[in-house]
Amino acid sequence: MDFDARIDAVLRRMAKAGIESLIACSNGLQMPDRPDPVVHLSGYRSLGESFVLLRRDGASRLIVSPAADAERAAAWKGPHACIATDDLVGALTQELADCKTIAGHVAIVGIDAFPHLLAERLLAIHEGAILSFDDTFYGANGRKTAVEIGRARRAAAIAEQGLERLLVLARPGMRECDLAVELNCYMKSLGADDNFLMLCASPHNPAVMPSSSRKIERGDILVTELTPSYEGQFVQICRTVAVGPPLAGLQKKYDLVLSAMWAGIETIRPGIPISQVCAAIDRVLEAAGYAEYCRPPHMRRRGHGLGCGSVAPGDVAANNGTVLEEDMIFVVHPNQYLPETGYLMCGEPVRVTATGAETLSTRTAALAIITQ
């Protein structure tokens, strides 16, 4: 799998739907669990908003903002010719005029997350554009390329080193946010370019939350998701750390959540809907008497795809029928609230293989304990 094959798959879907031109829109905010169609088609992470214009004959153009990014755009070695501009819609309009695209045969993807002022300008130009092509677009190919898989492995290694660093640094009296900042800087020093790093601590966490200024205390349960991005590919590991001797019963409850995670991971193989992974996790927890906590508001999803780019196969959720394909990458995280312990986190990034799942992390989740 490479970008050319990915683009070919999109072109086939465009041809089938009678679409002459596809406009992929990015808002410039790359997130681990939100798709970015420009990154998916090009690998380019723009500073500002950007478009990929893809024509049915395969011709394409990457248009990025701001104009100050011109040097990076010019040096870009991706699958599309690239220009940088401060007038994104104007540049796109010119491109479309040059290729005499017929209105009504244009599909736009990613417009929901696009700034609405730009979106309205775009829609004014393309009245009647097809706006319902997103699922078809991402469904065309949710597999990661070999390069993206390599980046995911590197990101997983960085996440694990981040956890090791956490276990060295975290101490009672330290503010959550200071620990999070330190971990962020550390993972950057290892090559991460971004990080969706949630970390909080409490004797009874209702959920994992962004770090606050609260000081970590002995008796806390620290929960974290370390989500570094390496060259644009996010990977996530989820972990739980007892600060001081763990409460009686915590290990047993954590083992339960771990067994649910492994039940989910062992279910993974190409050809099954991802909802089966969620069901396997739920079964373990329901059998232990926690059915109530397997539904909203306690539970929304048991993991998710990892961008940026495509986040296929999407959420590990009961209502997601996306069929798994080889080389899809996602995180499986039961991340369960239990009334006795509060929120507990364990999660591993996995790659779907020809016969099952490969865990990208090398030291998988276990309840960690800070003794000092």
Add this chain to the structure above:
Amino acid sequence: MRMKNTALLTGPYDWDPALVPLAEFEARLAAVRRVLAASEAAALLVHGHSVEHGALAYLTGFVPKLGSAFALVPRDGPIRILASGGPGMISSAKLLTWVEDVRPLSNLRNALGDWLGDMFRDGRPMLGLWGGNIMAQRPYLAVAAAIQPFGKMIDMDDQLDALRRHKSPREMELLREACRILAIACDAFERATLDGSGARSAALAAERAAFSNGAQDVRILASARDGGPPLPFDGPGDTRVAPLLACLAVRFAGYWAEGLVTVAAPSSGALARAEAGLTAMLREVRPGATSGDLLRAAAQHLPPYRFHPLVQFAFGNGIGLSFEEAPILDRDEKSRLEEDGVYTLRCGAMGEGSDNAVISAMVAVSGTGIDILWPAAEHTSSQKDSKGSR
């Protein structure tokens, strides 16, 4: 300037009344409500998201870390905040603001509809929208659909952003502190570079220095080649670059400070021209000065160099709770500096090959003159050695 966005804000963002007292927010709320009354708007909806939330932070202190957030502001009575994230995350969200009523934003259309239904039982009032211009398409359509049955939505960005352009004494203190941290970050960046570090390592040294001095956030762009424009770090490469052009931004208590620097540039003609241009710009700074005044002043000192592309069209802007606030100082003669405004002013020169430079200053404009917030006087222009400058 566009900086690289970050997936999640991790620094210290909880509301600290010692830094921004409740009285400061009460004064802002009163001013906003006066504008609402004058505009005959019955209520106000304030929007922000994790990338841009200046209006929301101005009124509530709230910084949305996960997606969008809204403040629902009636003409009288308590404010409500709707924050992205599940119900279990609300305890964390409440720490970010003085507003007591913080609720999860599960379904925007329903949440807004409930609030509007409680407030507007008859008539078709006008509802102001602040921060709407930065809203993504989907939430914008949801807001419009929620408001439509109750009344008319009016865009109040221009009227209300005007309040933010004039910094209070407390805001000035916070901006000074942000500039102090910026200076520390720039020193660390320059020191690391001159000690032989690559651009990425120098940026990391600057980040650590800023965070350890109280910064909430740090963003850095830097040259990827000798004399190249400041760019985001795309990969793990850590090349030594000279001259190294960079843009550093630090945030303290919500307030941004920005600095362009050129380091490791011995006997650079471009740097000398950029410094002369910026000095000339600073001499023109006063209430009422236009962007044209500043541009012409700088332009006299540039030849034979050209304006650096980074500053060719926009060479400054207001700065505060947003990294880029009005006015944008570009070639449009209508942009004017105002009393009690704080601005970042940039100048840059482009010569042959790697002989390029960018520098900047942060200034506060008062009725009696200007106050250079950054760089400190001892660092400006000719008093700095030839290896680097800001």
